[in-house]
Structure formats: C-alpha cells, structure tokens
Amino acid sequence: MKICQVERPLVSTNRIAMMEHKHLQVVIDGSSKLVAVDAVGAKPGDWVICVGSSAAREAAGSKGYPSDLTIVGIIDHWPPPGSETDEAAAGGGADSGEGPAASSGADSAGGEPGADKAGGA
Amino acid sequence: MKICQVERPLVSTNRIAMMEHKHLQVVIDGSSKLVAVDAVGAKPGDWVICVGSSAAREAAGSKGYPSDLTIVGIIDHWPPPGSETDEAAAGGGADSGEGPAASSGADSAGGEPGADKAGGA
Amino acid sequence: MKICQVERPLVSTNRIAMMEHKHLQVVIDGSSKLVAVDAVGAKPGDWVICVGSSAAREAAGSKGYPSDLTIVGIIDHWPPPGSETDEAAAGGGADSGEGPAASSGADSAGGEPGADKAGGA
Amino acid sequence: MKICQVERPLVSTNRIAMMEHKHLQVVIDGSSKLVAVDAVGAKPGDWVICVGSSAAREAAGSKGYPSDLTIVGIIDHWPPPGSETDEAAAGGGADSGEGPAASSGADSAGGEPGADKAGGA
Amino acid sequence: MKICQVERPLVSTNRIAMMEHKHLQVVIDGSSKLVAVDAVGAKPGDWVICVGSSAAREAAGSKGYPSDLTIVGIIDHWPPPGSETDEAAAGGGADSGEGPAASSGADSAGGEPGADKAGGA
Numbered sequence: 252m253k254i255c256q257v258e259r260p261l262v263s264t265n266r267i268a269m270m271e272h273k274h275l276q277v278v279i280d281g282s283s284k285l286v287a288v289d290a291v292g293a294k295p296g297d298w299v300i301c302v303g304s305s306a307a308r309e310a311a312g313s314k315g316y317p318s319d320l321t322i323v324g325i326i327d328h329w330p331p332p333g334s335e336t337d338e339a340a341a342g343g344g345a346d347s348g349e350g351p352a353a354s355s356g357a358d359s360a361g362g363e364p365g366a367d368k369a370g371g372a
Numbered sequence: 373m374k375i376c377q378v379e380r381p382l383v384s385t386n387r388i389a390m391m392e393h394k395h396l397q398v399v400i401d402g403s404s405k406l407v408a409v410d411a412v413g414a415k416p417g418d419w420v421i422c423v424g425s426s427a428a429r430e431a432a433g434s435k436g437y438p439s440d441l442t443i444v445g446i447i448d449h450w451p452p453p454g455s456e457t458d459e460a461a462a463g464g465g466a467d468s469g470e471g472p473a474a475s476s477g478a479d480s481a482g483g484e485p486g487a488d489k490a491g492g493a
Numbered sequence: 494m495k496i497c498q499v500e501r502p503l504v505s506t507n508r509i510a511m512m513e514h515k516h517l518q519v520v521i522d523g524s525s526k527l528v529a530v531d532a533v534g535a536k537p538g539d540w541v542i543c544v545g546s547s548a549a550r551e552a553a554g555s556k557g558y559p560s561d562l563t564i565v566g567i568i569d570h571w572p573p574p575g576s577e578t579d580e581a582a583a584g585g586g587a588d589s590g591e592g593p594a595a596s597s598g599a600d601s602a603g604g605e606p607g608a609d610k611a612g613g614a
Numbered sequence: 615m616k617i618c619q620v621e622r623p624l625v626s627t628n629r630i631a632m633m634e635h636k637h638l639q640v641v642i643d644g645s646s647k648l649v650a651v652d653a654v655g656a657k658p659g660d661w662v663i664c665v666g667s668s669a670a671r672e673a674a675g676s677k678g679y680p681s682d683l684t685i686v687g688i689i690d691h692w693p694p695p696g697s698e699t700d701e702a703a704a705g706g707g708a709d710s711g712e713g714p715a716a717s718s719g720a721d722s723a724g725g726e727p728g729a730d731k732a733g734g735a
Numbered sequence: 736m737k738i739c740q741v742e743r744p745l746v747s748t749n750r751i752a753m754m755e756h757k758h759l760q761v762v763i764d765g766s767s768k769l770v771a772v773d774a775v776g777a778k779p780g781d782w783v784i785c786v787g788s789s790a791a792r793e794a795a796g797s798k799g800y801p802s803d804l805t806i807v808g809i810i811d812h813w814p815p816p817g818s819e820t821d822e823a824a825a826g827g828g829a830d831s832g833e834g835p836a837a838s839s840g841a842d843s844a845g846g847e848p849g850a851d852k853a854g855g856a
Contacts, residue, residue: 252638252648252649252650252681252682252683253648253649254640254647254648254649259452261421261447262447262448262449263421263445263446263447263448264446264448265412265445265446265448266412266421266444266445266446267411267412267431267444267445269430269431269444270444270445275373275421277375281646283402284375285373285374285375286373286374286375286421287373290630291628291629291630300624300626300629300638300649302680302681303425304425304426304666304667304668304670304682305425305426305427305667305668305671305789306668306670306671306679306680306681306682307425307427307680307682308426308427309632309678309680310630310632310680315430316427317423317427317428317430317431317442317444318373318423318427319373319423319424319425319427319428320373321680323629323633323680324626324628324629324630324633325626325627325628325629326624326625326626327625327626327627327628328625331622380573382542382568383568383569383570384542384566384567384568384569385569386533386566386567386569387533387542387565387566387567388532388533388552388565388566390551390552390565391565391566396494396542398496398573404523405496406494406495406496407494407495407496407542408494424546425546425547426546426547426548426668426789428546428548429547429548436551437548438544438548438549438551438552438563438565439494439548440494440544440545440546440548440549441494501815503784503810504810504811504812505784505808505809505810505811506809506811507775507808507809507811508775508784508807508808508809509774509775509794509807511793511794511807512807512808517736517784519738519815525765526738527736527738528736528737528738528784529736545788546788546789547668547788547790549788549790550789550790557793559786559790559791559793559794559805559807560736560786560790561736561786561787561788561790561791562736615759615769615770615771615803615804616769616770617761617768617769617770644767653751654749654750654751663745663747663750663759663770665801665802665803666803667787667788667789667791667803668788668789669789669791669792669800669801669802669803670801670803672753672799672801673751673753673801684801686750686751686753686754686801687747687749687750687751687754688747688748688749688750689745689746689747690746690747690748690749691746694743694761
C-alpha cells in the first residue's frame, strides 16, 4: 500500500455511472498526483494508506467498483515520532499533516479512544 | 486513478476482435503517452481520470474487455482553481485545457447543470 | 495500454507448457525492452498497442493464459501525421516505422479497406 | 516479489473494517516507503519478501482481503554471503539487517532448525 | 513479460505455508533485484522471461499460489545474435549469459532438439 497525503477533493461531473457518487480525492504519492476513492472520510493534509490493484475495488465498496486506488486508512502519526523526517519536518510532498490521533505516546495496535471511526463504503 | 490529458484519438485498424469498435484515445500521463479506452466521450485537451488494473476492463464495458486503462471521467477543473499550477498556467504535459464545466465558482459533488452526460460503454 | 515498437521475435525453447506455441515478440517501451505475446501478427518495426494486467491473459487466447503483456493492435500511423514527433522524425526508441495503412489522409475510426485483418489468438 | 527491509510498524486507527486487526509494517523498497500486511511476524531490520498484485490478498489471509502488498517470508541472509553488496556492507536503504538464521554456511532449500515458524495469516 | 537475468537462489526459511517448497530465484531486472518463483529450473546467469500480475500465480503452479513474478521460460539467445548489445558484449546487469540452445544459426519458433524440457510447476 502507498503512503500518500490528501491534497484536495476532485470534482468530475461527467463520469461513468458505475462510479456512483463516491468521493474522490487528489492524493500526492511522492512527486506525482493520483486520484483515489475515499473509503474513510479523509481531509486535506491527512496522511493516508492507499491500496491499489484488484483490492482497491472491493475496498471502495463492491467487487465490481471501478477503482484502482482506494484510501483505506488514515495514519495516526506521519512521519513517525522520532524519525529523521519528523525531526527535519520535511515530511514528503506537501506540508506535514498529522492524522487524527495526535497524542505522541501510545502508539499501539489496539488503537486509541475513538478508534474504528472509518465508515464503510 | 491517473490524471491524464487527452491528446488525440488513436487509430488501429488491425486489432483483435475482442476490442470491438470502442474508441481509443492517446493520453498523456506526466511525460509518457498511453492509450486508453474512452468510456465517456472525451476530446483532445480534456483532463480526464483514467482507471487501470482489472477495474479498467469492466469500466470499458464488460468484465472480459481487454483494456488495462479506461477513461472514466472528465475533470471539471484542472489544474484546480487557486492552486500554484493554476496560477503558473503550467498545467502538466501539454497545454492546460479545462473540462466542460468552466464556471469557476460552484465546485460541488452534486454536479452542475448538464451533469452525468457520460454515456455508458 | 502502452505504445511500443516491435523489435524482433523472441525464442525460448525451454518454457512452461502453458505457454503453448504462441509467438513472443521483444517490444521496446520507451527505453526498456519487454516481451509480449503477439495476438495480431506484427513484424519488426511495427508500432503496436500492448495491453497488460489481467486483460493480457484473455487477449492472448484464453482466460488462463500466462501472459501479462499482449499485442492487441497495430497502430495505423505512428507518430501521428502532423505531430511534432512526426516532423522531427524522432519517433521514440528504434527507427520510426509506420503501420500497414500508410495513406496520410483518412484517419477515421471506421477503418480503411482491409480492416479487421487481425486473426484471433 | 520485492526484497524490502522492514522499518517499523504502522499505526492507523481510523481504517476500513475489512482490514480487521492485521499488523501493518512500513517497509523500504529501494528509496521509497510502502506499507505491507505482515503475514509472518517480521521485526524492524528484517529483510523480507513482499508479494503484490492479486496474490497479496490471499497471502494476507483471505481472498477478499484488501491488501496489495503482503510480507510472505523473511530472507535468511541478505545481502547474500560473498556478494559485492555484502562485502561493501552497503545493503540497500537502511542499515543491513540479517534474517533470523544467522549461520553463514548452510544455505539450503531444506531449511535450518526452527524452519517454518511463519504463522498463517 | 520482463527479460531478467538469474542471479542466485533465495533462501527464506520463515515463510507462509502457501508458498510450499517452490524454488525462489533472485533475478536482475535492469538495475533492481526481484524475487521470482522458478517454474522452469533456471540457473545463475540464465536470461529468463518473467511473467507478473495475476498470470504469475497460475504459472507458478496453481490459481491460488501467492506469486506476483514467475520465471516461465529461458531465453535461447540473449542478447540476440547481431544486435548492438551483443556486439558490445554489454548485455545488461550482470555478465552476459546465454541460454541452453547455443547454436547461432537456427532461431525458429518451432524449437530445437530437446525443446519443451521445462517441467511444470
């Protein structure tokens, strides 16, 4: 999965019916811009996990959905606390943004209060 | 999904029967040229959303269609109003073209008059 | 789909049985060389359309065929008449070759005499 | 499959339910960072084999799992003993780490004691 | 399909059960190293054809096999006789190796004696 930063929503009025009304986001992947279906409700500045390949389809809402890139998670802390990139405040493409769970200490797989807020597709 | 600009139609008389008579467009992806099946009726200069992977097949018209890149939407405004690229009028590969909905204000997911004009495949 | 130029046939005597006896071509994609199953009968110098991903399999002849790149069409004119590349006679990787339908005028989706000559796989 | 080095775990509290509670790792692939589902229990510094494409889904635990990159094995010795990279102690991206089976001699397909410790997904 | 050169076998003792005991090879693709399942029995120095995408799975032995890159053929002559690369003896990544059928003349699709020696997976 790629680590991308959400830049802004993308509006495409004239699109195939199969796309339904799902939200599209412009995301920055290194130095290129891509479009991803947003399955979690991210906002500009969020660092997100984007899945591609055939997995992107079902992650967007159904096996037949026409997506090849879908946002499946918002990263709690990026760049990670204590990493070089974090200290240099470079943080890749656009300005460093931090995900919703901003407390610096407790990074645990179990999650923090308010976990699993991501809506389904 | 990639953000590409349509350059021109591609003519290939000698092609496998599975491709039927669907229109092919040469699109510019950064600095390389690709060929995409056109599922929306784009024209040269349009900025479009192109889906790849297995999703491109069904988006082109049927689960078995032999496409790995399909135009699924025309972007309303590209580059987006107020972005650096917009002000610099650089706009990527070829000349900046703007999609059909040229009014600068109302960018909304709901769409503008004349929405959903994209034909199916 | 990629726009590639056919360089030469590729001979691989020691190959898995699933590949049957289908012809393989070395094709030039920008600056790299790839191998594609030839589903149309192209010759060295031809500019061709190559499909990848899961679509390459069925395009090569059957859903289970082990291909990830298949030549599905020969481009009528490449580079296109009137384009910069055409005037500069650069034409990418190897020497510019032109597809079978060499008349410069009538580029139409409907095709020219002798259309749909591509055999199936 | 790619040869990557595990950098650290990735925490994403706000993620789609389909991802369940599987562990994610940030891995270094050359000069870029990716996120992979960990199906073997790797630790930071391990050199691992990562599978992508549709294979990543089932390797992560089920046919429908939304992964496009899954760690499927830990490499016994990387860089391999006696290779240039090994002597130069360059070893790619981050510091060279060696997989669990650190004895320098017996590289055999049959495995060493403690083989097949990888749990399923 | 990619044209790669086999560098050496890869040993990974700690790997998911789905991978069974199939042989893995480190292959050189241009300037990067990848891991491929070996379905033909190649040896270091061989120039091989590697298939990716969903085709790699069945080519490795079964529809569900977790591979995204599988060696499906050994190239008879690489670089091809008479090509620039052949005369310059550059031959890409590592030293130029030639496939099993070393006679310079008879390159034919029909194959040479001892054809189809590749075992199934």
